[in-house]
Amino acid sequence: MHSIEHLTDEVTFEVVDGSIAVITMDRPAQRNAINSGLAQGLRAAWTRLEEDSSLRVGILTGAGDKAFCAGMDLKEAAAKALKVPPRDLIPVLGDGVPMSKPTIAAVNGVALAGGWLFAQMCDLCVAADHATFGITEAKVGRGMPWAAPLIHMLPQRIVMEVLLTGKPLTAERAMALGYVNQVVPLSGLRDCALELARSIAANAPLTVKAARELVYLSTEMGRSAALRSAQHLFEPVYLSEDAQEGPRSFAEKRAPRWQGR
Template sequence: MLDGYPSTDVLHLERRGHVLVVTLNRPQQRNALNVELRSALRDTFDRFDTDESLRCAVLTGHGKAFCAGGDLKEMAGTNMAVPPENSFVMLGSKGRLSKPVIAAVNGYAMAGGFLLAQDCDLVVAAEGATFAISEVKRGRGAPWAVPLISMLPKRIMMELLLTGEPIDAHRAYEIGLVNKVVSPGQLVGAAVAMAETIADNAPLSVWASKQVVEVATEVGRSAALQAAHQIFYRVYTSEDAAEGPRAFAGKRKPVWTGR
């Protein structure tokens, strides 16, 4: 257990330098999202977002599945009709983090598991991983899929939503849903290596870069450019903005303070 983080059996947490590795730990249920797991994810990522010692996170699953989606047995037992609004918010309670998260998809990423991968900033997938928005096969819905329109072509989004059929890791890479496909044994290592590359960069520059990408997907070009200049003002006037050129000139590794 890490200090200040939730203590629960449904999540395994590991600190690797400036990187937090979060592993969904309900392998017998294919890491299905029950109330306890959703709550643990929100609490963990809220803490991660305020933890100054961590700069990036990796989210993966234990066992053969990344996440099979909502716990259908729990839903049936509670006669769930319309899901609570917060059930779709899992990477922190605000629905948006200031730090990057990389999904390391090790197997099935179905329904709510697809959503988890979608909500991460980058995705590394193992060969053999599959992705599906399978709600139409269970009489459920996927209102959370709306942001896919800024990630995928319209016809690909239609295919995923209307058929409910899975696509493999290589197709997911071809359509831009996945950044990298690796062998299963290399998955977490590859995702952590990517996270470490991000963590080695200036924290404020990473923060601002993530913000401008999100702004650009929500507003028009002119408004996004204006917002980007405002966001990066904090970066240009920071201590790290002076440290970067000094370190380069001195042929040394920069020491980032995030200030």
């Protein structure tokens, strides 16, 4: 099954291999800037990914070759005289939008401000070699409270540089710093993201879900507490039917048939 549909004028939702959702921000003429329609479409897309049991992995990307997302539509923000943005103004995974499945940002151009946030909130990130990442809020007098988790993703000195200067990182530098998983030419970006998604989708879903949770809970606590929490996290995984199926399929020299239970 392969389907693609518009959730709003600004967001498309495509199902690949029956298990991978490709969510595309589709305002290329406006550098995929976040307006109310784009925010609404993304909210609907993330809800569908989370609730559809057949979907295993989500990929977020932008239309065109210039921008992944250039941040808030400042024309719309100016028209609304936006002051303190409400926390639910844009849908952020892990902060108002529940997500238990792995997500991959496929950054096809500039990722600035809210666009950086969209790359940051995904679990993995691949980028085109011409992509750049910047938190430009200091240049326009706005704020970046959402950047707090960045201290777990980049060294402190780099976080300081990025926030205080507003200057973007190249994709290559972002990868050298461990912020980006892979950098490829734009023509290979979709395949790169899909290959990563397929390798995740082929794995035992309960293990994948718990492993993702492990990474995030470890950022919340010290070493001993994280180890104790991880034991509880994986107990239901060890007791699942899939935990028996994995070794059995290996012994029988066949592909595992995961049931997610």
